[in-house]
Amino acid sequence: MRDFRWPPPPDGGPRTYGPGPSAPRSGRPTLPEPETEVVSTPHGVRLERLIIGTGSPTTVFAHGLASGIAVTRPYGSAVGGRKVFFQFRGHGRSDAPPGPWSYSDLARDLRAIADLTGATRAMGVSLGAGALTRLVADNPDRFDRLVFFLPAVLDLPRPATVKARLAALAAAVASGDVAAVADAISVEFPPTLRGTPAVWAYLRQRIDQLMRDGLAKDLASLSEQVAIPDPAPLHKVTAPALVIACAGDDLHPVPVAERLAEALPNATLHVYDRPGVIWTDRADLRGRISEFLNARE
Template identity: 70%
Template sequence: MRGFRWPPPPDSGPRTWGPGPGGPRTGRPALPEPETELVTTPHGVRLERLVTGTGDPVTVFAHGLGQGIATTRPFGSGVNGRKLFFQFRGHGRSEAPPGPWDYLDLARDLRAIADLGGASRAFGASLGAGALCRLLTESPERFDKLVFFLPAVLDEPRGPTARERVTDLLEAVESGVASEVADIVTLELPPAVRNTPAGWAYLRQRLDQLLRDGLADGLATLTDQTPLRQIGDLTAVTAPALVIGCAGDDLHPVEVAERLAVALPQATLHVYDRPGVLWSERADLRDRISGFLNE
């Protein structure tokens, strides 16, 4: 991968091979992770949780596959009230009960955190969006407002690209070799960001968490599963929903977001014209999510 090496430069600045500017660059290090807690759920799986903010309403945030609390927190930066962030089973410090797991298991994790914290609104990103869909098929009136960010799968399995990425990540984390994990995690970043101070800070934070806590093997089977038997299972959901997709995202096809928005009776769809919106459209994304949830 041209322009990438591990370990990173000590000053977090960009470094490329070959001739070119080489002056010192400074970068802001990643913020230390806040202290989390382990909570016991009614279905017997202890999950890692972080609670921020105060007052009502309460919003629960569900992360993507291989992600976690740290990567989900930016979505709630402008949201009013109390916010519940957690790690699905097999992620972070959450327990990994014997598998295989399915989206019903993930929906139980999500429901438990929401119920224990009194959440009336829910946000789901990628895998978290699928778990939220599965929960809603059982309890369509559970939440007052819903946000789906980059939904990846509904009633049709994900493609080979997603399966390969998850397999590669699990194998790299299992190896414990930082450079191998870094090669996979770097693919989460837009090319223009990969060799910048912000990109290095993100990479350091992700590697610290993944190499410390690992990922459970039970996650591998999720890429072949779907949260819904048929998309019509969502027609009973009447809560206002915001669905956000991105054109050109191979892991989260925009067609999935479009189908989800059509299936939900009270949904609004917004599609960004390119992937990597957490980097290229961060302010707009934050305002769009908080504006919808806070209004």
């Protein structure tokens, strides 16, 4: 039996898939997404980017697999200064050069966006946390503050069950089966919250993006790889770091976050006591991230 039935129920969002009067009914009008730009990078991969805010510091945000700018923006809602969001290769309007790809390639994307905007702080989410890990392992002095949210992999391969879930999502997107895509994404939500209007609105946003932009086939190869072959180079990263994990999240195991925090000399680890923190403790999460990134020392 499916976790979700599509179309969703009337009190949970759209009745049909696609634009128009079936938009999520959250009690207020849905705001249009801000206009992004596609920029050239020194390594020849054009990447989609959005810059909001003014002043300093500048913080770059790196999204998770099959995610993007729209999903990542809320993490920076209370962060001061300029905020830079972008789409990794194979996501959104960014290029999808011939693969296979590695975390080194993703780190190159992240580094290019950070350099082009003068970012001095960085946050990585899941896949983005892996890219950020690789970047600072190779360039330990690049940033002066770091946030790793739900790191999924460090130096050990992912379990077969996780690889299967990622493969199922890729297959669902490739098939164009909207209900199958909804099922594949549903593992991110706590069971008690599935079917709520907030989850349906978020689900609709993710599906809109995936069905519009697709999912590059070469992204699947990343599930077979590690972010870094050895954590030892992370010992040279002296910037303050915040590592955040959630108990019970098998896509982002707590031991990965613990090993990452242990390898970083100036890291603080915070583990929420249940998965789905963006639904269950959103205010605390945003406050924790902004307090850390807004610090001036």
